[in-house]
Amino acid sequence: MSDTPTDLRYAKSHEWVRDEGDGTATVGITGHAQEMLGDLVFVELPEVGDQLKAGDDCAVVESVKAASDVYSPVSGEVVAVNEALEEAPEIINEDAFGEGWLFKVRLADPAELDGLLDAPGYDAMLAEEA
Amino acid sequence: MPFIPHTAEDVQAMLSAIGVADLEALFDEIPKGLRCGELEGIPPGLSEMEVGRVMQARAWEDGQPLCFIGAGAYDHHIPAVVWELAGRGEFYTAYTPYQAEASQGTLQLLYEFQSMMTALTAMEVSNASLYDGASALAEAVLMAVRGNRKSKSKRVLMPRSVHPAYRRVVHTIVRNQGIELVELAFDSASGQTDLDALADHAGEDHAALVIPQPNFFGVLEPVDELTDWAHANGMLAIALVNPLAMALLQPPGEWGGAGADICCGEGQPLGAPLASGGPYFGFLCATAKLVRQMPGRIIGRTVDLDGKTGYTLTLQAREQHIRRSKATSNICTNQVLMVTAATIHMALLGAEGLERAALACHANARRLTQALCELPGVEPVFSGPVFHERVLRLPLAAGAALKSLAAHNLLGGFDLGRDYPELGDAILVCATERRSEAEIEAYRSKLERVIQAQVQTPCQLKPDW
Numbered sequence: 001m002s003d004t005p006t007d008l009r010y011a012k013s014h015e016w017v018r019d020e021g022d023g024t025a026t027v028g029i030t031g032h033a034q035e036m037l038g039d040l041v042f043v044e045l046p047e048v049g050d051q052l053k054a055g056d057d058c059a060v061v062e063s064v065k066a067a068s069d070v071y072s073p074v075s076g077e078v079v080a081v082n083e084a085l086e087e088a089p090e091i092i093n094e095d096a097f098g099e100g101w102l103f104k105v106r107l108a109d110p111a112e113l114d115g116l117l118d119a120p121g122y123d124a125m126l127a128e129e130a
Numbered sequence: 131m132p133f134i135p136h137t138a139e140d141v142q143a144m145l146s147a148i149g150v151a152d153l154e155a156l157f158d159e160i161p162k163g164l165r166c167g168e169l170e171g172i173p174p175g176l177s178e179m180e181v182g183r184v185m186q187a188r189a190w191e192d193g194q195p196l197c198f199i200g201a202g203a204y205d206h207h208i209p210a211v212v213w214e215l216a217g218r219g220e221f222y223t224a225y226t227p228y229q230a231e232a233s234q235g236t237l238q239l240l241y242e243f244q245s246m247m248t249a250l251t252a253m254e255v256s257n258a259s260l261y262d263g264a265s266a267l268a269e270a271v272l273m274a275v276r277g278n279r280k281s282k283s284k285r286v287l288m289p290r291s292v293h294p295a296y297r298r299v300v301h302t303i304v305r306n307q308g309i310e311l312v313e314l315a316f317d318s319a320s321g322q323t324d325l326d327a328l329a330d331h332a333g334e335d336h337a338a339l340v341i342p343q344p345n346f347f348g349v350l351e352p353v354d355e356l357t358d359w360a361h362a363n364g365m366l367a368i369a370l371v372n373p374l375a376m377a378l379l380q381p382p383g384e385w386g387g388a389g390a391d392i393c394c395g396e397g398q399p400l401g402a403p404l405a406s407g408g409p410y411f412g413f414l415c416a417t418a419k420l421v422r423q424m425p426g427r428i429i430g431r432t433v434d435l436d437g438k439t440g441y442t443l444t445l446q447a448r449e450q451h452i453r454r455s456k457a458t459s460n461i462c463t464n465q466v467l468m469v470t471a472a473t474i475h476m477a478l479l480g481a482e483g484l485e486r487a488a489l490a491c492h493a494n495a496r497r498l499t500q501a502l503c504e505l506p507g508v509e510p511v512f513s514g515p516v517f518h519e520r521v522l523r524l525p526l527a528a529g530a531a532l533k534s535l536a537a538h539n540l541l542g543g544f545d546l547g548r549d550y551p552e553l554g555d556a557i558l559v560c561a562t563e564r565r566s567e568a569e570i571e572a573y574r575s576k577l578e579r580v581i582q583a584q585v586q587t588p589c590q591l592k593p594d595w
Binding site: 042044047062063066067069 | 279280422447448452453456
């Protein structure tokens, strides 16, 4: 049984995007990504105002095992970052798809969302990797 | 017999396994123009006895000159016990050991070193050392450009009063990353960073300001003002300090309202002999906020499963073996042997001993410059306060004067003509705690004779015949 939320879009590099319907989108890393990384100890977030292009590395998540780049799945300006993560990166381990979001972007091109995977597509990719 | 275990057959077997005709083919990817070709001019091998003879002859060439040169490397007294202990087999390695955690003694020593450096500089964190002071400054510049996320410019303000060799090394290391070093003039009267020249850069986007203390001229900078100015203009403050001077002066962590953000420097004054220029070691300290931007190794203290204290490499996610090309630096080791000596040296002297050594240097430098400035035409170039070095102007060609002194087995100072032609015939002189009053007097009287011999003074007698 997959617990991949069906209301989100996914990048092959294990980020999720939620279309907030107001021209912005929220970005985080998937439950699978946090599980692979293990206990997170540090998150480096982008700055509000940064202009991101889809595919840019824009954040770093560091665990006891590794430090990994986060790539923005969509283009646009960063309008908010999840500052709670600076003090408590473990929120991502506890709730990757919810409270563990990384940043919000004002979408430059909402059509980019259509190019991303849906939940079954992401699950199929994970199944292939496994 | 070469100490290579592979026979020609082994090599051939490995080459055929990967389908390559010969060893040369493995280097095909490197453009021909970059290959260095055959090594030429290598003389035939010598026997041990012959090598001994050559090395002895070279050692005699060094002589035992009386040294009044500082300029970044200082002739300090090193208690005999320092290298007696550092040379013990348990400590005798140049690098962070492989399987580092198996060498708990080495890691504990490095942890103590880090603790001492943070105490000396009043910074929150220290790494386990870098190669030397110049490359430590380059790493500090790279770290500031990464760490100052408000700045987008990749430009760093670099005073002209920073050691010229350091500025060249930093330029070499950072230029290919598109980082620009913007030169700041010094005040020609005080020798300090020119605050008017600095004011011209207010409001501009720079990642950091480098603040040398003391600067290359030996002069103490107005570090509080400079640190506050950097912070007010959105820059990080990089302190470049002489560690021995920190025993006496306000440490970078306490500069201005908020303290310097990064502190680096050359560790040689802490127990490393001059030894024809090295090996030395660099140190790098920072605020805790910047610890993930630090290059190099950091040792942490922790507890094992049984609750016993243990030491470990920590925050390795910054490092090359984990982050690959995104690592904070390609440095994955440290100068363990030099740091071992420095840690023993600092432990032996203690805070009070370091302060007394620093005070003795300051007093001797004062004696030296007073004695030399009694001579006609010799005068201090800058009015700013100094630690243990001072720039003096000579009434004759500086190079010629130093050459004459060297003929008397005396190294009289560093000729500033090449790097600072605007200062005229100026030399940088230094007197550490090792220089006795008799040695200072020897310098004064030799310089007096050199001046008398080389300066043509018109004859004061007016013969009436």
